[in-house]
Amino acid sequence: MRKSTQLVTAASDYKAALLEMKSEVMANLGIKFDTIASFGRVNEEDQAQISHDEFLQLRLNSLEYSKLRLVDAALARLSEGEYGICQGCDEPIHPRRLEVIPYAKYCVKCQDRMGQLEAQEDDPAAMFAHFATHH
Secondary structure (H helix, E strand, C coil), rough: CCCHHHHHHHHHHHHHHHHHHHHHHHHHHHCCCCHCCCCCCCHHHHHHHHHHHHHHHHHHHHHHHHHHHHHHHHHHHHCCCCCCCCCCCEEEEHHHHHHHCCCCCCHHHHHHHHHHHHHHHHHHHHHHHHHHHHH
C-alpha cells in the first residue's frame, strides 16, 4: 500500500510541476508589438534595433511554444497512465530526470541516441556513413 501511495503522490507532484511550468510558459508567450508600434516613426538605426528585437522575441516565442507542446504532451501521458515511460525503449524514466525535466519523453540513453541521430541529420556525410554501416 505504501508504494501505491508514493506513486499517487509522485503523479500529483509531477502534475503540479507540469501545470506550474505550463503557466510560466503561457505567461512568457506573446509579443509586445504594441510597445514597438507606439514608437511611431523612428530613425534608421533605431529601426534596425527594433527589427532585431522583434526577431529575438519571435525566436523566444517559438522556443516557448515548443516547450508548451512538450508540457501538454506530458500532461496527456500523465492522464493516460503512460507518464514516466520512455517512448524509445518502454523502460521507466529515472525519477531524477523527471524532476529536472518533467516533460521528458525519453530516458537519458534514448535521448542521447536521439541527439546523435539529429546531429547526423544536420551532417549529410555522417548520415550517409550511419546508413551505410547499419544497412
